[in-house]
Amino acid sequence: MKDRQDQGYIQVLLAGALWGLVGLFTMRLDAMGIDSMDAGLMRVGFAFLICFVLTVASKGLSSFRISMKGLLGCLLVGIGYHALYNIFYLAAVVRIGVSTGAILLRIAPVFTAIASVLLLKEHFSKGKGAALLINIVGCIMVVAGGAMEAGHLSVLGLLFGLGAGASYGFLAIMVRIIPEDVDPLVISTYGYFFATIVYIAICRPWENPDVFTEPVLFNGFLLGLIPTALAYVFYYAGTQKIKESSKVPVIASSEAVVAALTGFILFREPLGIINLAGILIVLASIVFMSRAEADPKA
Numbered sequence: 001m002k003d004r005q006d007q008g009y010i011q012v013l014l015a016g017a018l019w020g021l022v023g024l025f026t027m028r029l030d031a032m033g034i035d036s037m038d039a040g041l042m043r044v045g046f047a048f049l050i051c052f053v054l055t056v057a058s059k060g061l062s063s064f065r066i067s068m069k070g071l072l073g074c075l076l077v078g079i080g081y082h083a084l085y086n087i088f089y090l091a092a093v094v095r096i097g098v099s100t101g102a103i104l105l106r107i108a109p110v111f112t113a114i115a116s117v118l119l120l121k122e123h124f125s126k127g128k129g130a131a132l133l134i135n136i137v138g139c140i141m142v143v144a145g146g147a148m149e150a151g152h153l154s155v156l157g158l159l160f161g162l163g164a165g166a167s168y169g170f171l172a173i174m175v176r177i178i179p180e181d182v183d184p185l186v187i188s189t190y191g192y193f194f195a196t197i198v199y200i201a202i203c204r205p206w207e208n209p210d211v212f213t214e215p216v217l218f219n220g221f222l223l224g225l226i227p228t229a230l231a232y233v234f235y236y237a238g239t240q241k242i243k244e245s246s247k248v249p250v251i252a253s254s255e256a257v258v259a260a261l262t263g264f265i266l267f268r269e270p271l272g273i274i275n276l277a278g279i280l281i282v283l284a285s286i287v288f289m290s291r292a293e294a295d296p297k298a
Contacts, residue, residue: 008241009290011234012251018231020258024266025223032216039223040086041199042216046224048192051233055185064189066182073178074187078194081171087202089164095157106139106256107162109249111169116246119173127292128246135250135285141278142256172248175239184236188229250289253282 029039055063066074109132116122178187205212212220239248257279263269 004241005243008238009251011238012242012248013254013286015231015235015238016252016254017258018227018234019255020262022227023259024262025219025227027267028219029216034211034216036090037203038211041203041205042220043223043228044082044192044195044199046221047229048189048196050225050229051185051189051192055189059183059185063183063186066186067179070178070182071190073174074190075194076177077171077174077187078191079198080174081167082191082195083198085164085167088160088167092157092160092164095154095160106136106143108165108169109135111166112172112249113246115170115173120176120245122244122246124246125292128289131250131285131289131292134281134288135253138278138281138285139253139256141274142260142282169249172239172245175236176245180240184233187236188232247289251286253286257282
């Protein structure tokens with residue numbers, strides 16, 4: 001059981017690291033004049049196609065025959081997370097700025113912890129609480145060096161930011177609804193399928209097809225492959241092995257570390273002492289949370 005859970009920790013850690021590369025591809029698309037909603041459409045759309053092909057090739061079409069409970073769980077993941085999370089987060093960034101929006105997103109583990117205790121009756125030890133607090137402080141330091149864009153705050157923007165954090169925070173709970181015998185590739189395929197439908201309805205890509213040139217589609221494909229399809233396959237596989245959902249977002253916070261290092265190495269974004277201290281704190285919180293007292297009923 002311990003080896004299985006340790007494997008889950010590694011898979012979620014890898015998922016977070018891959019998520020940290022999102023900025024690499026979205027900045028390329030932004031330089032090509034692609035707005036965030038069209039980038040989101042390509043992200044989930046290509047991820048759906050990639051996961052569908054991989055699933056059919058490795059497991060056959062019969063693997064998509066899952067229980068109604070599993071299908072409803074995938075629908076919840078696709079719409080409740082993949083679609084709503086991006087919509088809420090992008091709306092928040094427009095109103096309150098990138099740094100503040102990213103900071104609000106870092107409270108996701110709080111939502112996961114509360115939901116885990118109330119809905120899953122999960123034991124929440126002092127060790128977990130300490131790791132959670134350390135992680136939030138570290139992530140804030142990594143994202144913004146401890147400074148928020150106070151001049152851009154708005155009530156609506158804060159609500160959208162909290163909505164994004166809640167969507168992300170509840171993802172680990174949503175995945176727990178899906179039976180463990182459902183393959184992570186199947187979960188990803190169904191989730192991206194439902195999210196793609198939502199994005200198509202909002203973006204209506206047929207009204208402006210000239211935007212999707214070959215370079216744009218190629219970068220959109222990479223966005224859908226590396227920090228999306230591959231990342232979430234790792235995430236779903238890891239989450240199914242980790243019995244305590246409150247641990248998952250903290251371990252996945254490797255995303256903030258990789259994002260900061262990517263910005264510094266590739267885009268020459270500043271990385272000061274506070275940011276570096278935040279990276280060390282986040283890494284420490286991941287180790288602390290993975291070793292925190294387990295639920296005695298698990």
